[in-house]
Amino acid sequence: MIEVRNLHKVYGRGPAATPALKGIALSVEQGEFVAIMGRSGSGKSTLLHILGLLDSPTQGEFRIQGTDMLRLSDTDEARYRLEEFGYVFQEFSLLPGMSVLENVYVPALGLGRNNGFKKRATELLRTVGLVDRMKHDPTELSGGEQQRAAVARALINRPKILFADEPTASLDLASARVVLDLFRRLNNELKLTIIMVTHEPDDAQYVDRVIWLKDGLIADDGPTASK
């Protein structure tokens, strides 16, 4: 499904140039739950941003189901982000000034189809255990609750791939477990492809496969023991 070859990313120019990715090659099949691990600064976020069309590489190839993702127009990129991808960021990324429910269905408004998105948003909030908090402002939620709401938002448009950058980093152990269990279930039940950056070795038990990055290169790539 996802095909990446010879992917390079250099931040900045001239003497200040920082190579973050130095030739990544990988492929991810539909329905896989992949963790990207590695030390701080190894390029995990950079890779995830490029895969999620939030940033562009300096060089390389990137295809999804045969489509060249590096030659998409702005509109098509936005369409991919809206319809095919879902994101959960490390930092809380809900929009203030909107209720939790509204935050969840904003991407559905972006689709412009009146396909019962409020009902679906409510159901998703029930799935992540927040249905009784949906009228609240995001700032009134705990970190774990905000992340779960962000997961619900990521799923509203039935994406094919879910990207998550250290979704549990700012959560306590119990909240982290709830979020990861949720990912596991989504992957099992909906066959959702999930690519998750984490630096928590324990998280490996939830995923099918771990890609290890080191200094912008893949150091190891293989299935986990749980599989």
Add this chain to the structure above:
Amino acid sequence: MGTLKLAVFLAYKSIFKGNRWSLLLILMVMSLSFANLLLTPSILSGVTDAIDRQRIDTTYGNIVIDPQHNEYSIARTRDIEEAVRRVPGVTGVSSRLTSSALFEYEWKLKDRPEDKGKSGTWRVVGIDPIHESEVTTIHRHIFDGTDLEPSDRDKILLGIEIAGGERSETAPFQTLQGARVGDTVRLTFPNGVQREYEIKGLFRARDIAVADHTAFVTRSEMASVLGRDVYSDRAHQMVVRLGDSGLEARAVEEIRALGFPVEVRTWHDYSGALSGVVSSFDIVASLISGIGLVVAGIVMFIVIYINVLHSRRHIGILRAIGIGRGAIIGSYLAQALFYSTLGIVVGGLLFGFGIQEYFARYPLDLAIGQVSLVLQPGTVVNAITGLVAAGIFAGLVPVLHITRQGIIHAIWGK
């Protein structure tokens, strides 16, 4: 359609669920700017309006009837007066005989006859006091003494700038330096006639340009000075008052249609030199309001710009979850329009019920008279256009800028 709906939804949330204080600040800036855009031109139009009104009230009336260009005077004034009075809208007609004269005051106190002493040359107008009071307001501006009566012969009414003294604005040596009611002045007319008059009243119409430099005697007195045989039924000028200033053009047509051998013009056509002053004043007025608009635009731009920059992360997240540029830009456009509209409404109310009301109650007391605000439709159109344009510009520029940046950069500022 979806884009528009989303844009409105986002704008609504950001306005009403965002920071109350910044909403309040933006609204204050917008409405005060709008009120200011109305105020400056209104004061300036108020001034030109006061000048215009002054000329109608103290000098010309609404319509001026002159001799034909090859004549010195108008004949058969009684017939003309009678006919003009019957024209609809006319509320007064006054025939005037005009001459210049050398005025002398306290001439007996001069050391030598060649001394200038307290003298000068001014315009003397012979009027029927009752008719004149139906056209101009000079009689209401008498601050000392009384108005002329039709039977007066050796009485004269002096404008303050002829009499001089403390209340005069002119340099003393260009006046009679303090002539008072009851004093005598000696007038020498161009035809050699010399007569003495007792000052019956002093007036101050606050029209320094013309009226306050004028003296009045009765028309029969003036006719006797100029030659009674010729001038008893003649006038150098007739001035006409209308009940409503809007009817001038039509009244002019109707008076012309009466067929007398005269020239008929509105006060406006008549006062060539002064309208030059007023129209150059108009240019200054539009210049000042133009600058006001630019300043207001910049202030609004800064306030809205800061507000939008604040939403950088917000915009980045929206883009990351796939919301298109169109919807995001649209939402800021809708916000800008909302702020502009509310600014126009609030500023308009502030102006209409606050500032304008205040000026109506307490007009500015300027040298030219009482100035209150005159709001012209063009001013309102300019102010609205300016405010909306500045609002849109201020809202769009930063959004266009932010949506061109990378998403990651917008969210995390890297």
